[in-house]
Amino acid sequence: MGRVTERRKVIRIRDGAVSSRADTLVAEEPLEIRLNGKPLAITMRTPGDDFALAAGFLVSEGVLAEQADLQNIVYCAGATADGSNTYNVVDVRTAPGVALPDITLERNVYTTSSCGLCGKASLDAVRTTARWPIADTPPLRIGPGLLAGLPDRLRAAQRVFDRTGGLHAAALFDEHGELLDIREDVGRHNAVDKLVGRALRDGRLPLSRTILLVSGRASFELAQKAVMAGIPVLAAVSAPSSLAVDLAAETGLTLVGFLRGPNMNVYAGEDRIALEAATAQG
Secondary structure, X not given: OOOOEEEEEEEEEEOOEEXXXXXXXXXXXXXXXXXXXXXXXXXXXXXXXXXXXXXXXXHHOOOOOOHHHEEEEEEOOOOOOOOOOOOOEEXXXXXXXXXXXXXXXXXXXXXXXXXXXXXXXXXXXXXHHOOOOHHHXXXXXXXXXXXXXXXXXXXXXXXHHHHHOOOEEEEEEEOOOOEEEEEEEOOHHHHHHHHHHHHHHOOOOOOOXXXXXXXXXXXXXXXXXXXXXXXXXXXXXXXXXXXXXXXXXXXXXXXXXXXXXXXXXXXXXXXXXXXXXXXXXX
């Protein structure tokens, strides 16, 4: 849609010299997600892959689990008072027979990491709605050396970041380290939703033999999205939150933080990491 970036005037000061120029910024606009015609949530996102974002969001809510659950997604015409289409409102139609749970409480948990609800309620919400228990997935063993090379591959694939410096990214890799998909967005959670939503629409859920790598930190929300998509390994280049670690430990998710070159911290699910190889190298 051509709205990923925008140009704005900026005053540059470099070593005391002042100049004026146009700068490329990442676009940020609200997206309202409706479910079967009823308003559900609003998220601030970078326009693009909106249908995938909406589908992925509903996977994390426990509403969608497979391609057949989704009937269609459309932009809402007449989204403004004058009847014009802003392309900022989407309506997700579920297939007949798809159960719609009461998600008013959980949605507050899932859409913000500072929701104010207690940690136990957050953990219980994910545990009771996850379709694919990660602890029951086939064994997956990943070497530290494979993980060490993923951040550079993520960074090399961030095309919009190179122009703006203002986007988060999320990428899916297979168990051999091959890049499967990457999405960028002003919000890390939106980038993950876009990945998961594309997988749902392509009939690839659960993502039971993949690694999810995110730029920045690993919040509870990102860990929850990984669990709900059946992703067994979540890695982040920065720190995890305490609730993300708790959720990983409870669900069997492998959670890696501070992944920077050969250095990393494994906070949960260390059984999937070939630690003996790292010990031998050390």
